[in-house]
Amino acid sequence: MSEAKRLAGEKAIEYVEEGMIVGVGTGSTVGYFIDALGRIRDRIAGAVSSSEQSSERLRSHGIEVVDLNAIGPLPLYVDGADECDPQKRLIKGGGAALTREKIIAEASTRFVCIIDPAKRVRVLGRFPLPVEVIPMARSLVARAILAATGGQPVWREGVVTDNGNWILDIHGLSITDPMVVERELNQIPGVVAVGLFARRPADVVIVGGEPPQIL
Numbered sequence: 341m342s343e344a345k346r347l348a349g350e351k352a353i354e355y356v357e358e359g360m361i362v363g364v365g366t367g368s369t370v371g372y373f374i375d376a377l378g379r380i381r382d383r384i385a386g387a388v389s390s391s392e393q394s395s396e397r398l399r400s401h402g403i404e405v406v407d408l409n410a411i412g413p414l415p416l417y418v419d420g421a422d423e424c425d426p427q428k429r430l431i432k433g434g435g436a437a438l439t440r441e442k443i444i445a446e447a448s449t450r451f452v453c454i455i456d457p458a459k460r461v462r463v464l465g466r467f468p469l470p471v472e473v474i475p476m477a478r479s480l481v482a483r484a485i486l487a488a489t490g491g492q493p494v495w496r497e498g499v500v501t502d503n504g505n506w507i508l509d510i511h512g513l514s515i516t517d518p519m520v521v522e523r524e525l526n527q528i529p530g531v532v533a534v535g536l537f538a539r540r541p542a543d544v545v546i547v548g549g550e551p552p553q554i555l
């Protein structure tokens with residue numbers, strides 16, 4: 341699968357234009373995109389990063405990491421996903437970076453999602469849905485999730501997000517109406533972000549392969 345991830349990451353470079361500040365996601369697929377971005381670093385103005393991990397990799401290539409507050413809307417955001425349905429709605433957050441990823445996706449005009457073929461599903465939910473929570477609300481949120489969805493929330497013990505919060509992964513879902521699930525989970529006090537990208541899906545999906553497929 342890493343070859344498919346590399347092919348998707350490198351294809352996404354075609355969406356980068358001269359002088360852009362590029363929004364950059366997190367994960368192994370994005371790692372290939374960052375490496376390719378490094379090869380054209382003189383042609384971009386910098387990057388907005390969704391995680392400490394990506395910031396470090398961007399800087400290692402000599403790419404300036406810019407604060408989202410210092411700029412207006414971003415023209416382009418490139419990020420991976422854990423699952424993608426036919427409407428380009430996504431589950432993200434396997435790497436615990438979902439909250440900053442959601443913020444950057446929202447700030448971006450075009451969201452290009454890069455995946456390997458195994459990430460494509462008909463219905464979201466086989467991959468446990470990550471939810472970032474304020475630590476003191478963990479068990480309250482877990483009970484509310486069970487009541488609202490019937491899914492089994494499991495604490496990703498030992499993982500602390502870049503924002504100092506914790507992650508619950510909801511197992512056993514079959515998300516036929518992602519907009520409703522996203523909205524309902526967002527309303528639980530203590531939830532910081534839900535790893536469902538339904539209200540703001542991807543605009544373009546690149547499925548890594550020979551040749552890459554554009555959805």
Ligand SMILES: O=C[C@H](O)[C@H](O)[C@H](O)COP(=O)(O)O
Pocket residue numbers: 365366367368369370419420421422431432433434435436437438441
């Ligand atoms: O929090 C992590 C992100 O949402 C990633 O985009 C997602 O987990 C996919 O990661 P990978 O490209 O490593 O499969």
